[in-house]
Amino acid sequence: MLEIQGVTKKFKQQTAVDGLSLSIPEGEVFALLGPNGAGKTTTLNLILGFEKADQGSILVDGIDVAKDLGEVRKRLAFIPENVQLYPHLSGKENLAYFSQLAGIQYSDEQLKNLLLEAGLQEKAHDSPISTYSKGMRQKVGVAIAYSKKAKLLLLDEPASGLDPLSSAELSQLVRKVAAQGATVLMVSHDLFRVKETADRVGIFKNGELKKIVKASEVTANDLELIYQGIVV
Amino acid sequence: MKSILSTEWKNLLRMPGMVFVLLVLAAALGFTAWAGLEEYRVVARMETEAKTHLRQQWESMGPSNPHSAAHYGTYVFKKNHALTAFDEGVNGYVGRTLYLEGHRQNELVQSDAAQGDILSRFGKLRPALILQIILPLLLLLFAFQSVRGERDADRVRILLVQGVSYSKILFGKLWSLWIPGMLFVLITLGIQISLLGFSTHLLGRALLLAIGYGLFYWIVIALALWLSSKTEKSYTALSWLLGIWIVWVVFYPKVTYSVAALLYPLPDRVEFSAGMKEDRSALLDGHNPEEEALKSLEDSVLQAYGVSSKEELPINFDGLLMQADEEFGNRVWDKHFGELYQQMQKQKSLVQWASLPNPFGNLQSLSMGAAGTDNFHQVDFLQEAESYRRVFIRTLNERHAYGGSRTGDWGHKEDQEFFNSIADFQYAEPPFLSLISQQMPSLLLLLAWIGLLGIGLAKVKPKISAL
Numbered sequence: 226m227l228e229i230q231g232v233t234k235k236f237k238q239q240t241a242v243d244g245l246s247l248s249i250p251e252g253e254v255f256a257l258l259g260p261n262g263a264g265k266t267t268t269l270n271l272i273l274g275f276e277k278a279d280q281g282s283i284l285v286d287g288i289d290v291a292k293d294l295g296e297v298r299k300r301l302a303f304i305p306e307n308v309q310l311y312p313h314l315s316g317k318e319n320l321a322y323f324s325q326l327a328g329i330q331y332s333d334e335q336l337k338n339l340l341l342e343a344g345l346q347e348k349a350h351d352s353p354i355s356t357y358s359k360g361m362r363q364k365v366g367v368a369i370a371y372s373k374k375a376k377l378l379l380l381d382e383p384a385s386g387l388d389p390l391s392s393a394e395l396s397q398l399v400r401k402v403a404a405q406g407a408t409v410l411m412v413s414h415d416l417f418r419v420k421e422t423a424d425r426v427g428i429f430k431n432g433e434l435k436k437i438v439k440a441s442e443v444t445a446n447d448l449e450l451i452y453q454g455i456v457v
Numbered sequence: 458m459k460s461i462l463s464t465e466w467k468n469l470l471r472m473p474g475m476v477f478v479l480l481v482l483a484a485a486l487g488f489t490a491w492a493g494l495e496e497y498r499v500v501a502r503m504e505t506e507a508k509t510h511l512r513q514q515w516e517s518m519g520p521s522n523p524h525s526a527a528h529y530g531t532y533v534f535k536k537n538h539a540l541t542a543f544d545e546g547v548n549g550y551v552g553r554t555l556y557l558e559g560h561r562q563n564e565l566v567q568s569d570a571a572q573g574d575i576l577s578r579f580g581k582l583r584p585a586l587i588l589q590i591i592l593p594l595l596l597l598l599f600a601f602q603s604v605r606g607e608r609d610a611d612r613v614r615i616l617l618v619q620g621v622s623y624s625k626i627l628f629g630k631l632w633s634l635w636i637p638g639m640l641f642v643l644i645t646l647g648i649q650i651s652l653l654g655f656s657t658h659l660l661g662r663a664l665l666l667a668i669g670y671g672l673f674y675w676i677v678i679a680l681a682l683w684l685s686s687k688t689e690k691s692y693t694a695l696s697w698l699l700g701i702w703i704v705w706v707v708f709y710p711k712v713t714y715s716v717a718a719l720l721y722p723l724p725d726r727v728e729f730s731a732g733m734k735e736d737r738s739a740l741l742d743g744h745n746p747e748e749e750a751l752k753s754l755e756d757s758v759l760q761a762y763g764v765s766s767k768e769e770l771p772i773n774f775d776g777l778l779m780q781a782d783e784e785f786g787n788r789v790w791d792k793h794f795g796e797l798y799q800q801m802q803k804q805k806s807l808v809q810w811a812s813l814p815n816p817f818g819n820l821q822s823l824s825m826g827a828a829g830t831d832n833f834h835q836v837d838f839l840q841e842a843e844s845y846r847r848v849f850i851r852t853l854n855e856r857h858a859y860g861g862s863r864t865g866d867w868g869h870k871e872d873q874e875f876f877n878s879i880a881d882f883q884y885a886e887p888p889f890l891s892l893i894s895q896q897m898p899s900l901l902l903l904l905a906w907i908g909l910l911g912i913g914l915a916k917v918k919p920k921i922s923a924l
Contacts, residue, residue: 328620
């Protein structure tokens with residue numbers, strides 16, 4: 226589903242992503258784990274088409290990001306670290322708007338079902354987003370991904386700042402999305418949440434993918450090693 | 458686009474304090490529109506009363522000598538254009554009453570400023586003041602906030618991933634602010650016009666006003682959207698925008714007017730009068746029969762009538778002499794006023810073209826022009842009034858010459874019927890096409906801005922943090 230081959234991205238003298246190659250099949254949740262500044266967000270921006278790779282290629286569902294970004298974006302959904310959306314609009318209005326931008330018109334009932342499916346209680350649907358907790362906003366973000374029937378969901382530090390309960394809920398939602406056939410790529414520095422959510426984990430540091438392991442095989446000790454720079 | 462507009466409006470209207478801001482703005486516009494209309498009506502009524510009174514005096518003058526009537530003269534008033542109620546322009550600073558008499562051209566008097574009207578010294582409260590300065594500033598701030606909001610909340614990446622282009626989002630934002638901005642302009646104009654009485658002429662000018670404000674609002678919003686998209690930091694964009702606004706509204710107009718005055722100086726009042734007087738006394742003087750030119754005129758008239766002295770003429774030579782004096786005075790006035798007018802035109806042209814980096818200057822020019830309150834209309838009135846004066850005095854002089862009296866007969870009187878036959882001054886505003894031609898540079902410069910910013914908005918990419 227997602228094929229990254231030898232991608233390199235430099236900003237002036239700094240190499241943000243260095244020869245990244247990665248393949249993620251349909252239905253898998255893959256996590257890029259690494260410290261701040263490792264190049265995780267740049268990798269997401271490259272897949273999203275906000276940055277152009279200096280070398281290499283990125284294929285989403287067989288379509289080259291560099292050649293047909295429009296088609297690629299039709300297959301993508303993205304949830305940033307802190308989903309703000311439009312604070313004065315309700316969750317339902319936000320969902321309706323983002324769906325319309327993607328060219329999909331949902332009925333009120335369908336919007337309600339999408340939000341419910343994303344785990345947002347009905348009583349909150351018509352309240353302004355500004356009254357939502359971060360966890361609730363993330364659920365609207367997931368509903369936007371549902372609404373688009375995205376084949377690839379990209380999440381940037383999705384559990385950052387969430388309380389343990391909301392974080393666990395989000396993990397379940399992400400697993401649910403993957404179970405429905407979508408591919409998920411999340412970037413995070415939270416080993417615990419990654420282990421709970423992902424199938425495989427890529428250890429990312431200084432723009433390089435150091436190694437790929439099964440999520441179940443990563444230990445807390447590994448994280449210490451990563452941050453101490455021992456992993457090679 | 459429809460969904461972007463609807464979402465932007467919902468978001469805007471639900472911002473805390475927004476309804477209050479809109480209500481205050483509407484109330485301010487309502488008040489200034491009312492104040493403008495009231496003053497226009499009061500002045501129009503006073504002028505009508507004054508005109509009626511003057512005409513009554515003229516028609517009850519009784520049998521009089523035509524030359525005495527020329528000295529008695531008449532007053533004409535620069536009738537305020539109905540859209541003065543919208544944009545006061547230079548009206549508060551220039552006179553609107555002109556005394557017309559024989560032998561000389563007088564200056565306009567009775568300006569509000571000269572009468573110590575405090576408001577006129579600071580600019581009167583008119584809708585144009587709010588629609589030129591306050592509303593565009595609000596639009597600029599909303600446009601800035603709109604773009605920064607998308608970036609600061611990291612919505613821009615979600616929006617773009619939905620498949621919409623950044624330029625479409627920006628143009629959606631542009632129209633979402635432009636439409637309400639224009640509603641304020643159109644409603645204000647609509648209310649004023651409906652209360653002033655519809656006419657094709659008025660509608661044409663109102664349309665020009667709406668176009669001018671529409672172009673300017675588009676520029677202000679587009680500039681704010683473009684700059685906010687281009688700059689990395691919020692405070693950089695805001696500093697730039699506020700800086701540009703202050704330069705546009707406060708500094709640049711003053712600098713261009715000062716440069717224009719320096720490059721194309723106008724004579725001061727004393728200099729102008731002294732120049733006229735000097736030229737005038739150089740040759741013909743109707744009350745000084747010693748002049749050489751008078752002798753030449755006298756000889757030609759005597760020859761034409763085949764007589765040897767003025768006393769033998771079947772006409773009153775004094776009337777011809779006074780008309781010759783008038784015509785010389787007119788040539789002197791045409792020369793001096795023409796030079797003055799040319800300098801003023803050069804100043805205006807320089808200010809207009811120098812407003813390339815300042816669309817606010819172009820809007821001001823368009824607004825005053827369409828409202829009939831700019832210098833172009835002021836000069837047009839002066840020229841029309843002078844043309845009337847010439848016909849008025851010539852009619853009296855010719856009557857003096859050919860009305861049945863003989864040379865030296867200053868006691869001859871014409872009956873009231875003759876004086877009643879002289880029509881009052883009726884000022885006709887310059888035709889719409891000449892107004893458009895005057896304002897063409899401003900329109901073209903605003904369109905040039907729109908072209909540049911349109912390209913800029915279509916091409917600008919959102920700043921998305923890299924790491």
